[in-house]
Amino acid sequence: MGRHELEYPKDAVNLVKRHDERGTYALETIHGLVNGAQLLHVSFNPPGSPFPVILPMIGQMGSFDRPSADLGDPLDLYLHGYVSARLFNTARGPGAGAGGLPVCVAASHVDGLVLALSPFNHSYNYRSAVLFGHAALVEEEQEKLYAMQLITDGVLPGRWAASRQPPTGAEVQSTSILRVKIASGSAKIRDGGVSDDKHDLENQDATGSIWTGVVPVYSAMGEPIPGPYNKVDLPTYASEFFQEFNQESRENSIAAAKK
Amino acid sequence: MGRHELEYPKDAVNLVKRHDERGTYALETIHGLVNGAQLLHVSFNPPGSPFPVILPMIGQMGSFDRPSADLGDPLDLYLHGYVSARLFNTARGPGAGAGGLPVCVAASHVDGLVLALSPFNHSYNYRSAVLFGHAALVEEEQEKLYAMQLITDGVLPGRWAASRQPPTGAEVQSTSILRVKIASGSAKIRDGGVSDDKHDLENQDATGSIWTGVVPVYSAMGEPIPGPYNKVDLPTYASEFFQEFNQESRENSIAAAKK
Numbered sequence: 001m002g003r004h005e006l007e008y009p010k011d012a013v014n015l016v017k018r019h020d021e022r023g024t025y026a027l028e029t030i031h032g033l034v035n036g037a038q039l040l041h042v043s044f045n046p047p048g049s050p051f052p053v054i055l056p057m058i059g060q061m062g063s064f065d066r067p068s069a070d071l072g073d074p075l076d077l078y079l080h081g082y083v084s085a086r087l088f089n090t091a092r093g094p095g096a097g098a099g100g101l102p103v104c105v106a107a108s109h110v111d112g113l114v115l116a117l118s119p120f121n122h123s124y125n126y127r128s129a130v131l132f133g134h135a136a137l138v139e140e141e142q143e144k145l146y147a148m149q150l151i152t153d154g155v156l157p158g159r160w161a162a163s164r165q166p167p168t169g170a171e172v173q174s175t176s177i178l179r180v181k182i183a184s185g186s187a188k189i190r191d192g193g194v195s196d197d198k199h200d201l202e203n204q205d206a207t208g209s210i211w212t213g214v215v216p217v218y219s220a221m222g223e224p225i226p227g228p229y230n231k232v233d234l235p236t237y238a239s240e241f242f243q244e245f246n247q248e249s250r251e252n253s254i255a256a257a258k259k
Numbered sequence: 260m261g262r263h264e265l266e267y268p269k270d271a272v273n274l275v276k277r278h279d280e281r282g283t284y285a286l287e288t289i290h291g292l293v294n295g296a297q298l299l300h301v302s303f304n305p306p307g308s309p310f311p312v313i314l315p316m317i318g319q320m321g322s323f324d325r326p327s328a329d330l331g332d333p334l335d336l337y338l339h340g341y342v343s344a345r346l347f348n349t350a351r352g353p354g355a356g357a358g359g360l361p362v363c364v365a366a367s368h369v370d371g372l373v374l375a376l377s378p379f380n381h382s383y384n385y386r387s388a389v390l391f392g393h394a395a396l397v398e399e400e401q402e403k404l405y406a407m408q409l410i411t412d413g414v415l416p417g418r419w420a421a422s423r424q425p426p427t428g429a430e431v432q433s434t435s436i437l438r439v440k441i442a443s444g445s446a447k448i449r450d451g452g453v454s455d456d457k458h459d460l461e462n463q464d465a466t467g468s469i470w471t472g473v474v475p476v477y478s479a480m481g482e483p484i485p486g487p488y489n490k491v492d493l494p495t496y497a498s499e500f501f502q503e504f505n506q507e508s509r510e511n512s513i514a515a516a517k518k
Contacts, residue, residue, distance in 0.1 A: 041365055054365035156374070212485070212486040232469065
């Protein structure tokens with residue numbers, strides 16, 4: 001709406017070097033890819049380890065100070081720690097430093113297999129984002145609750161309010177939330193069809209025998225399976241979300257192939 | 260068949276600390292999760308950067324010295340570099356050291372949303388593996404070709420032989436392959452149904468109003484979209500693989516929920 005679209009500044013850390021035409025630095029795109037990912041991969045260096053570690057975690061972008069902020073605004077990343085306590089123990093520890101623990105967070109979506117004549121022109125359609133920042137434990141209860149709702153509703157919109165409320169003191173206490181202050185980020189998107197070199201396109205043996213094109217790939221949700229103590233019908237907020245998820249996910253993968 | 264199942268030794272690097280009952284160290288399980296992942300996340304520390312970096316890449320476990328090795332044998336991980344040249348430049352550089360660049364590689368599969376009464380008992384069904392090792396560029400042409408076939412067939416079995424062969428010298432030259440010598444690894448698997456605390460199960464307001472159960476999540480492949488210069492019908496090796504992939508992927512997510 002006439003507003004300037006915010007971008008993460010390019011620097012040595014976030015610059016997309018290979019296929020730079022596929023790179024983007026727009027906050028809205030990057031934050032959208034993070035919020036749409038069922039799983040994030042979080043990397044950090046545990047003190048004393050020769051290797052960086054990757055943990056799969058769930059998380060959402062948000063702003064506790066300004067909850068009405070848009071996806072294109074500067075936001076923090078909130079991560080839920082149930083996957084492993086290791087990251088949080090590290091962030092608590094002496095290696096963390098004043099600004100928090102340096103982390104890289106990746107959000108990746110595969111949209112299709114691109115099958116070319118030459119195996120070397122095979123590719124994926126994909127959308128991937130990385131964020132770099134400093135992670136610290138959220139200590140304040142109100143901010144913790146804000147983040148827990150954000151993350152729960154990120155998995156299934158409306159689920160927080162629909163589940164048993166309010167949280168008990170023990171639940172809030174025993175749950176760790178990390179807030180990542182974002183330093184920079186970038187995204188890389190490959191879409192479109194198949195592409196081969198001239199010498200292969202002129203090779204009639206090849207074009208006459210090798211199938212070329214795109215196979216859409218998407219994430220799907222199956223028929224919900226009620227648990228042993230379930231007593232209610234699947235509510236509309238859930239059934240509608242699963243239906244929309246499946247439709248959008250499938251349509252996006254086809255649209256990416258046809259771009 | 261009476262043979263001892265190999266495991267990565269537990270140490271400070273690979274130990275599953277939280278929910279250790281979900282952890283496994285069996286090579287066969289871990290290697291299977293890596294080979295079944297459409298995308299791997301590779302983390303390393305670029306020289307001079309305050310942050311670790313994560314790159315999404317494709318890869319497969321294999322043994323160039325003993326190509327007939329099983330999934331449960333000690334194997335190397337071969338990674339394809341088309342996603343970014345940054346990792347390879349780093350592995351070439353002075354920071355790499357004699358043994359190669361220390362990396363962590365993650366392979367993660369989401370199998371379902373576990374929706375409980377309390378938001379704090381919500382979970383995912385998932386299978387995730389991490390490997391730690393040292394990455395180095397493959398220099399020898401025969402090993403490069405072995406890895407390229409392995410990785411191409413990992414995306415679509417049989418595709419290497421079915422695509423235009425042999426590779427040109429320029430293709431082999433311009434493609435970078437990393438070989439990761441594995442130091443250790445572990446996997447973590449959550450399956451089964453929903454589980455809540457006694458006080459929630461006895462809360463009739465909660466059980467009478469909140470849907471609980473598992474929503475299977477799986478990766479699907481859509482109808483293949485032929486490219487503009489395709490002249491042939493979709494071959495059987497491809498159509499059968501897509502069909503099997505969809506069926507197994509869907510059935511696995513349901514089986515995980517019912518365990």
